[in-house]
Amino acid sequence: MDSFSTLIRTASHEQHVEAETSTFMSDLLGGRLGVDAYTRYTEQLWFVYAALESGTQALAADPVTGPFIRPELFRLAALERDLTHLRGSDWRATLTALPATEAYAARVAECARTWPAGYLAHHYTRYLGDLSGGQIIRGRAEKTWGFERKGDGVRFYVFEGIANPAAFKRGYRELLDAVPVDDLEKQRIVSECKRAFTLNTDLFRALGEEFPLSA
Numbered sequence: 138m139d140s141f142s143t144l145i146r147t148a149s150h151e152q153h154v155e156a157e158t159s160t161f162m163s164d165l166l167g168g169r170l171g172v173d174a175y176t177r178y179t180e181q182l183w184f185v186y187a188a189l190e191s192g193t194q195a196l197a198a199d200p201v202t203g204p205f206i207r208p209e210l211f212r213l214a215a216l217e218r219d220l221t222h223l224r225g226s227d228w229r230a231t232l233t234a235l236p237a238t239e240a241y242a243a244r245v246a247e248c249a250r251t252w253p254a255g256y257l258a259h260h261y262t263r264y265l266g267d268l269s270g271g272q273i274i275r276g277r278a279e280k281t282w283g284f285e286r287k288g289d290g291v292r293f294y295v296f297e298g299i300a301n302p303a304a305f306k307r308g309y310r311e312l313l314d315a316v317p318v319d320d321l322e323k324q325r326i327v328s329e330c331k332r333a334f335t336l337n338t339d340l341f342r343a344l345g346e347e348f349p350l351s352a
């Protein structure tokens with residue numbers, strides 16, 4: 138039988154392609170959107186990471202999620218610096234979540250509270266993605282909107298504490314392979330991962346509707 142890290146990657150492959158090729162992502166990566174769309178997306182990420190990174194104290198003590206809770210992954214502080222740059226120091230006053238973002242953050246928070254293995258599915262979907270495709274998005278954002286390389290505006294994509302992302306991802310996959318749950322629970326984690334991808338695709342759809350290209 139395939140390792141769990143292979144299983145979860147294979148199971149989400151199709152949805153990964155769907156997310157990558159969503160209208161919003163293609164327009165963003167194609168340099169066809171304004172910085173306002175990028176800003177709006179960054180705002181939405183703030184809500185998602187607030188859910189992912191609050192309540193991590195209990196998750197750090199949990200046998201399933203414990204090994205995965207690593208401060209060098211935390212993105213909330215970086216997002217807040219980016220938002221200060223993008224929106225000004227009073228960004229909090231006008232920050233609003235799209236309904237799709239609210240649904241996403243609520244599901245993450247629910248898992249964090251009640252189902253650590255489910256939380257792991259969300260952890261994997263976000264952080265491993267940020268360490269991979271996130272780097273492509275960063276390069277594109279720097280080029281399209283003129284952010285300083287790895288500077289304010291794209292700090293979300295810069296993992297200062299991870300010198301070698303490829304090695305980190307290998308270690309992460311080893312942790313996935315050693316996760317102390319039975320096969321049925323592994324299947325449930327895979328299902329939750331698919332749900333996580335759907336929540337991302339829903340968010341991209343909503344952002345695509347807010348920032349249509351005037352063709």
Ligand code: HEM
Nearest residue numbers: 146156157162166261262263265266269270271273306337
């Ligand atoms: C345009 C956007 C995206 C691009 C260009 C992209 C690109 C990539 C690439 C090249 C990898 C392979 C890295 C490797 O093999 O080490 C990867 C992995 C991954 N991506 Fe994306 N991605 C994008 C969007 C997303 C989104 C929206 C999500 C989910 C929120 C996501 C989640 C993941 C995950 C979880 C992995 C790790 C797969 C694994 O090795 O287990 N990606 N991405």
